[in-house]
Amino acid sequence: xxxxxxxxxxxxxGPTGTxxxxxxxxLARELPIEIVSVDSAQVYxxxxxxxAKPTPAEQAAVRHHLIDLRDPEQQYSAGEFRRDCLxxxxxxxxxxxxxxxxxxxxxxxxALFRGxxxxxxADPALRAALDARAAVEGWPALHAELARLDPEAGARxxxxxxxxxxxxxxxxxxxxxxxxxxxxxxxxxxxxxxDWRIVRLEPADRAMLHERLAARLDxxxxxxxxxELRGLLSRGTLDAQSPSLRAVGxxxxxxxxxxxxxFPVARDKALYATRQLAKRQLTWLRSDSLLPPGIAAxxxxxxxxxxxxxxxxxxxxxxxxxx
Numbered sequence: 001x002x003x004x005x006x007x008x009x010x011x012x013x014g015p016t017g018t019x020x021x022x023x024x025x026x027l028a029r030e031l032p033i034e035i036v037s038v039d040s041a042q043v044y045x046x047x048x049x050x051x052a053k054p055t056p057a058e059q060a061a062v063r064h065h066l067i068d069l070r071d072p073e074q075q076y077s078a079g080e081f082r083r084d085c086l087x088x089x090x091x092x093x094x095x096x097x098x099x100x101x102x103x104x105x106x107x108x109x110x111a112l113f114r115g116x117x118x119x120x121x122a123d124p125a126l127r128a129a130l131d132a133r134a135a136v137e138g139w140p141a142l143h144a145e146l147a148r149l150d151p152e153a154g155a156r157x158x159x160x161x162x163x164x165x166x167x168x169x170x171x172x173x174x175x176x177x178x179x180x181x182x183x184x185x186x187x188x189x190x191x192x193x194x195d196w197r198i199v200r201l202e203p204a205d206r207a208m209l210h211e212r213l214a215a216r217l218d219x220x221x222x223x224x225x226x227x228e229l230r231g232l233l234s235r236g237t238l239d240a241q242s243p244s245l246r247a248v249g250x251x252x253x254x255x256x257x258x259x260x261x262x263f264p265v266a267r268d269k270a271l272y273a274t275r276q277l278a279k280r281q282l283t284w285l286r287s288d289s290l291l292p293p294g295i296a297a298x299x300x301x302x303x304x305x306x307x308x309x310x311x312x313x314x315x316x317x318x319x320x321x322x323x
Contacts, residue, residue, distance in 0.1 A: 006195045007093035010315060011038075011101040013109060013285060014201030015278035016248075017213045018302040021054060023201075023311050024102045028062040030312065031319075034092045036065045036085060038103025041247040043069045043076050046232060049225045050249045052216070065092070072244035073237050075122065082111040086192055098319070106284035112192050113292040120174045122167075130166050131241050139165055146172075153180040158280070163246050197318045198297040199311065200285050208303055213274050217249070221267065229253055248273045 010033075014020050024035050037043075041051040045068045054064055065088040070076050085101070085108070092099040103109075110116075134142055140159045146168050147154025157164045168180045203209045229250055232238055238245055240254055249270045256266035284290055291297060298314050300307050 006193055007089055007099065008195040008197065008319065009089055009099045009101060010197045010199070010319065011109065012199045012201070013106070014104060014302065015203070015209070015281040016104050016274060017209065017216050017278065018201045018203060020102050020104070020201060021058070023308060024100050025058060025062060026308055027100065027312060027315060030316070031098055032096070033098045033100045034063045034065065036088050036099055036101045037067050038085070038101050038105050038108045040076070040105040040108065041244070042067050044072045044244045045070065046072060047228070047244060047247070047250070049220050049223050049228045051247065052220070072232055072242065075243050078107050078111045079116055079119070081108045082116055085112060089194070104281050106281055106290060110290055112194070113196070113290065119171060123170060123174060126170050126173060127166060130169055134162065142169060145169070150179045163243060196292055196295050197315070198291060198295060199315065200297045200299045201302045202282065202285060202299055203303050204301045205303055209278060210275055213278065214271055217267070217271050217274060220249070225249070226253060226257065230257055233257060248277045
């Protein structure tokens with residue numbers, strides 16, 4: 001039951017490359033909406049091509065929020081996203097418009113749907129020590145240590161997800177906790193009081209998704225992805241350890257920019273990493289721990305030729321609105 005005064009929010013979730021933004025822009029032709037980006041890389045200024053950030057024309061057509069919030073040298077956490085997103089939702093709703101959340105950063109969605117822990121801030125010295133170890137031993141070795149110290153976290157975090165491995169080891173060292181789950185429970189903040197309408201995009205044909213991701217990566221490269229990355233590196237303040245450049249695509253192409261790998265190898269690794277990201281996002285989507293308790297989601301196959309029309313009709317019906 002909807003509580004009077006609770007904002008209604010449409011959330012559109014799906015793996016990378018499944019056309020979420022295009023569907024949201026189609027909805028904007030029918031309803032007074034504003035889009036809230038749920039993307040951990042689009043928050044960075046100057047990272048436009050490699051993050052598939054909405055174009056200036058798209059941002060002019062529909063107001064977007066939570067894009068270009070930080071310089072690439074800065075960090076941005078799930079807790080900060082939750083705060084900023086709730087502020088944006090209240091602002092949009094107060095002006096009689098519908099907030100539409102669009103993205104694939106499932107950790108951010110979970111922070112909204114289920115709540116998030118108030119965790120200790122990053123410890124630069126501890127992170128530097130972990131980075132130094134990883135440079136010698138490799139992140140898989142540090143992941144093995146995490147799995148020994150906290151089997152639950154080790155099973156949940158991929159061995160090549162350097163950022164999350166680092167954060168988990170940092171949390172274990174900071175608070176003397178037995179597990180990362182203890183840290184989350186100790187500082188848990190409940191999910192947001194929102195009247196959710198949730199849509200999931202789940203492609204039925206994985207091979208077709210892989211083809212689309214390859215075509216999109218090649219289009220990004222043709223549009224100047226490498227040149228964008230070189231421009232960021234020329235600032236002299238960013239390197240492989242910068243959180244922003246750990247984003248999929250940027251991390252792999254950096255090895256080409258600094259001469260460690262050939263362009264074909266870096267491109268293939270970027271594509272593989274993008275496919276692995278999509279796989280992880282699909283796993284999140286199918287998890288019982290992602291969505292708000294008791295809330296069902298509408299599910300569409302983005303590869304179906306009538307998805308746009310079905311999405312539009314179902315969204316209008318769910319919202320009990322007419323264009």
